[in-house]
Amino acid sequence: MxxxxxxxxxxxxxxxxxxxAPTTGVESAGAAARSDSFGAAxxxxxxxxNTQQLNAxxxxxxxxxxxxxxxxxxxxxxxEAQLSTQLTVAVRNRAVEAFNEIMRMQV
Amino acid sequence: MSGLFSSLGVxxxxxxxxxxxxxxxxxxxxxxxxxxxTSEAAYQAKNVVAASVPGGANAVGQGAQVTQILLSDRExxxxxxxxxxxxxxxxxxxxxxxxxxxxxxxLIIAQRAYQANVTVFERARDAxxxxxxxxx
Numbered sequence: 001m002x003x004x005x006x007x008x009x010x011x012x013x014x015x016x017x018x019x020x021a022p023t024t025g026v027e028s029a030g031a032a033a034r035s036d037s038f039g040a041a042x043x044x045x046x047x048x049x050n051t052q053q054l055n056a057x058x059x060x061x062x063x064x065x066x067x068x069x070x071x072x073x074x075x076x077x078x079x080e081a082q083l084s085t086q087l088t089v090a091v092r093n094r095a096v097e098a099f100n101e102i103m104r105m106q107v
Numbered sequence: 108m109s110g111l112f113s114s115l116g117v118x119x120x121x122x123x124x125x126x127x128x129x130x131x132x133x134x135x136x137x138x139x140x141x142x143x144x145t146s147e148a149a150y151q152a153k154n155v156v157a158a159s160v161p162g163g164a165n166a167v168g169q170g171a172q173v174t175q176i177l178l179s180d181r182e183x184x185x186x187x188x189x190x191x192x193x194x195x196x197x198x199x200x201x202x203x204x205x206x207x208x209x210x211x212x213x214l215i216i217a218q219r220a221y222q223a224n225v226t227v228f229e230r231a232r233d234a235x236x237x238x239x240x241x242x243x
Contacts, residue, residue, distance in 0.1 A: 072122040072228075076115055079228070083112050083235050090239045 038095055045088045052081040113163060114231035120160065120170030121224035127173045128155045128217040135203075135210050143201040144193040149183020150203040152210075180204055 059074040061067075068074055131153040141150040154177040160169040182204065189198030 072119050076119040086239050
């Protein structure tokens with residue numbers, strides 16, 4: 001019975017400085033990591049994707065209004081936008097899958 | 108063109124070149140019977156000059172491009188046609204110096220090459236789509 005130490009103030013106090021004092025350090029490190037995080041990468045990919053989609057839309061508009069010079073230009077842009085979309089979605093799905101796998105992990 | 112799906116851009120550049128060739132040939136065929144008086148230049152057949160675009164990922168090249176349109180001789184073929192309204196004092200007029208056989212042959216070559224580029228485009232697209240399904 002003497003082997004079990006009593007739960008007292010001596011056991012709790014050492015935890016507090018580690019959790020409270022370095023909060024600012026942890027936060028700034030978190031922010032730095034966040035700018036280069038997966039979310040940021042997805043954001044950048046979506047930005048590029050959006051530009052490509054807008055290009056394709058513009059081409060479609062040009063085709064409808066008779067301003068398009070080359071048919072293949074439109075098909076090219078459209079195909080590229082489609083492939084980029086699928087690539088981004090595939091990367092996102094794979095990452096979410098990995099995240100879910102980690103979340104299911106028994107600790 | 109982004110380097111990620113570069114084959115699409117390469118195939119597209121090929122299509123662009125052959126489209127220009129078909130356009131030029133169409134113009135030539137349309138002007139086969141364009142007659143000019145001897146005081147003016149004859150219709151000059153348009154010839155597309157293609158060149159490769161260097162660079163690209165792993166230096167495999169970035170496709171083809173049209174560098175210039177060369178015009179054939181301005182002399183043309185001077186034909187004796189005294190009844191022609193454009194005939195000069197000697198009864199001569201200028202016809203363009205090209206023949207339909209060459210133009211039609213060019214047209215077929217350009218058309219087939221365009222189709223080949225379309226096939227490359229489709230195959231590349233299918234390959235990229237398949238690549239996105241890896242591990243699914």
